[in-house]
Amino acid sequence: MTAAEAHTAQKRNAVRILFILDQCGSDPGRDPPEDAVGVIKAEKRLQALDFWVRNPDYLAAELLTLFETSRNAEFFHAADQVMGGDEPEIRRLGMLRFLFGAWEQIDDAMATLESLGLAKVRKSVNREKRQVQRTDFFLLRKGRELGTQLVDEAPLLRWYRDRAALVASVAGNDSGNQLKKRQYVQAEYQGAKYGDMIVPIKERVLARLAKLREEAA
Numbered sequence: 095m096t097a098a099e100a101h102t103a104q105k106r107n108a109v110r111i112l113f114i115l116d117q118c119g120s121d122p123g124r125d126p127p128e129d130a131v132g133v134i135k136a137e138k139r140l141q142a143l144d145f146w147v148r149n150p151d152y153l154a155a156e157l158l159t160l161f162e163t164s165r166n167a168e169f170f171h172a173a174d175q176v177m178g179g180d181e182p183e184i185r186r187l188g189m190l191r192f193l194f195g196a197w198e199q200i201d202d203a204m205a206t207l208e209s210l211g212l213a214k215v216r217k218s219v220n221r222e223k224r225q226v227q228r229t230d231f232f233l234l235r236k237g238r239e240l241g242t243q244l245v246d247e248a249p250l251l252r253w254y255r256d257r258a259a260l261v262a263s264v265a266g267n268d269s270g271n272q273l274k275k276r277q278y279v280q281a282e283y284q285g286a287k288y289g290d291m292i293v294p295i296k297e298r299v300l301a302r303l304a305k306l307r308e309e310a311a
Contacts, residue, residue: 117255131237154173193288
């Protein structure tokens with residue numbers, strides 16, 4: 095990857111994380127950073143949310159599972175929309191499998207957001223063990239305002255907002271551990287070896303869609 099490509103990727107990652115913080119964050123709670131308007135508590139949850147944004151086929155698979163459980167047609171229609179066209183290919187940003195599932199270093203993206211006054215990272219440290227217990231990711235008011243500005247001025251970026259919002263509806267209030275458990279249900283995710291790329295499941299999801307559509311006909 096050239097320096098220019100790396101710079102572009104860093105900006106893209108920062109924009110994606112910004113919209114995830116905006117759409118998936120909860121109330122900042124007690125004693126938040128100044129101007130905080132939302133928070134995602136714990137990196138494991140943020141990584142799980144990011145995985146679904148970056149892997150549309152896995153997001154669609156989860157939507158179909160929710161449809162099969164609830165019979166809420168909105169989940170089916172959302173999955174059908176996600177899998178329509180070439181979105182699963184052109185929007186896919188693969189993630190590696192590490193000890194606790196899909197993971198990618200997000201320090202650079204968060205550093206970009208922090209340097210611009212859009213977000214804030216807060217680490218809770220166990221002083222006895224001298225180790226970080228949890229990392230929380232706060233969206234600041236300026237970050238929310240920029241997100242609104244971006245979708246107004248650059249319509250192509252609305253995809254990030256819309257998919258982050260869809261991921262938020264799928265994830266609900268589940269913790270990072272709970273979200274990872276749901277993602278491990280997919281055999282390709284579960285079976286990926288440590289350090290390997292988690293492979294796509296597009297064809298299997300399309301087959302599920304077709305079968306469910308046939309059953310409903």
